[in-house]
Amino acid sequence: MNRIIYEELVEKSLKSEILSDEHSHRILTSQEIELLPLLDAAYQVRKHFRGKEVMVHIINNAQNGFCPEDCHYCAQAKTSKANIEEYPLKADEEILSEAKRAYESGAFRYCMVFAGRGPSPRRIDVLCTLVKEIKSRYPIQVCISAGLIGDQGAKKLKEAGLDRLNHNLNTSERNYPNICTTHTFQDRLNTLTSAKAAGIELCSGIIVGMGEEVADVIEVAKNLRRLGVKSIPVNYLIPIEGNTVKKFSHLTPEYCLRILCLYRFLNPDSELRVAAGREGHLRSMEVMALYPANSLFLDGYLNTKGSSRARTLRMIKDAGFVIKSDYSVEEILKEEEGKNNFKIEENQSFMKTLKELRPQLKA
Numbered sequence: 001m002n003r004i005i006y007e008e009l010v011e012k013s014l015k016s017e018i019l020s021d022e023h024s025h026r027i028l029t030s031q032e033i034e035l036l037p038l039l040d041a042a043y044q045v046r047k048h049f050r051g052k053e054v055m056v057h058i059i060n061n062a063q064n065g066f067c068p069e070d071c072h073y074c075a076q077a078k079t080s081k082a083n084i085e086e087y088p089l090k091a092d093e094e095i096l097s098e099a100k101r102a103y104e105s106g107a108f109r110y111c112m113v114f115a116g117r118g119p120s121p122r123r124i125d126v127l128c129t130l131v132k133e134i135k136s137r138y139p140i141q142v143c144i145s146a147g148l149i150g151d152q153g154a155k156k157l158k159e160a161g162l163d164r165l166n167h168n169l170n171t172s173e174r175n176y177p178n179i180c181t182t183h184t185f186q187d188r189l190n191t192l193t194s195a196k197a198a199g200i201e202l203c204s205g206i207i208v209g210m211g212e213e214v215a216d217v218i219e220v221a222k223n224l225r226r227l228g229v230k231s232i233p234v235n236y237l238i239p240i241e242g243n244t245v246k247k248f249s250h251l252t253p254e255y256c257l258r259i260l261c262l263y264r265f266l267n268p269d270s271e272l273r274v275a276a277g278r279e280g281h282l283r284s285m286e287v288m289a290l291y292p293a294n295s296l297f298l299d300g301y302l303n304t305k306g307s308s309r310a311r312t313l314r315m316i317k318d319a320g321f322v323i324k325s326d327y328s329v330e331e332i333l334k335e336e337e338g339k340n341n342f343k344i345e346e347n348q349s350f351m352k353t354l355k356e357l358r359p360q361l362k363a
């Protein structure tokens with residue numbers, strides 16, 4: 001494909017021009033649009049707005065399970081048979097010491113997730129106290145994810161100093177009834193609208209892999225653009241045993257990367273996060289995600305493990321990116337790995353064993 005196509009994509013995106021559905025569809029599916037120049041085009045937009053910085057997030061599951069909702073992808077849903085360790089809300093001191101650790105691990109933002117349909121007025125007050133306390137102790141941005149929130153709750157959280165509210169759209173309006181029946185797409189939109197009206201920055205994204213079509217992926221990106229969402233997590237479904245997702249979509253590393261590129265072109269200056277499932281779905285292509293995306297989770301997700309801290313930081317450093325933190329990526333890596341720069345993987349020896357060198361040799 002002629003280079004002009006890619007140059008036009010960059011030009012349009014830098015001017016914040018919207019792409020047609022047809023054009024978006026081709027980015028996601030057409031083999032005539034090749035992956036490498038596409039990633040390069042997305043990188044030019046990322047670099048223009050976000051430089052070479054990576055925002056590192058650490059997620060804190062402040063409470064696990066006990067949720068009355070039935071989001072089919074979630075291990076904490078009442079309908080899920082996933083084998084999780086349920087626990088009620090962590091004590092304030094536990095959450096605060098985890099915030100400290102997140103700050104010292106180079107996290108720019110600390111995300112607290114509370115399972116449930118949405119907080120009661122009393123729970124809103126608890127959240128406000130926590131937000132105030134964290135902000136007074138550490139220079140770290142605070143984000144919470146707490147389900148459906150109305151105008152009053154959003155206003156109080158803003159006054160307490162909350163920087164961001166996470167509430168993912170997850171999928172398109174058309175596909176929503178296929179992934180959840182206890183609340184609607186409109187409920188989700190209303191929460192985002194309340195948070196926006198209160199002046200809280202929005203974090204909202206998608207989970208791909210739940211039976212959505214290409215058109216649904218495009219629709220979510222355009223909805224996020226309309227809402228002015230400044231932080232967009234792109235999650236790839238982690239198929240947790242016991243969850244109730246009924247229909248899956250076929251994801252390949254290439255398609256996953258194309259989605260990130262499209263989201264970058266349609267939301268050029270947003271913080272775009274390659275979020276849950278990057279390790280399993282991008283596999284050997286994982287590092288390429290940092291060209292369209294400028295944000296990730298350091299070491300795992302709500303109920304599932306991810307990369308180790310050291311591996312994630314090394315990937316960022318090896319690709320020549322820097323992290324947005326009071327600490328440098330080198331400082332934190334040194335802390336995580338000790339002084340051995342040649343360490344390949346945690347718990348793995350650097351040297352091959354005799355058995356690996358001479359597999360034919362009988363014991």
Ligand code: SF4
Nearest residue numbers: 067071074077115116
């Ligand atoms: S995503 Fe949130 S609201 Fe839905 S089941 Fe999980 S914890 Fe409950």
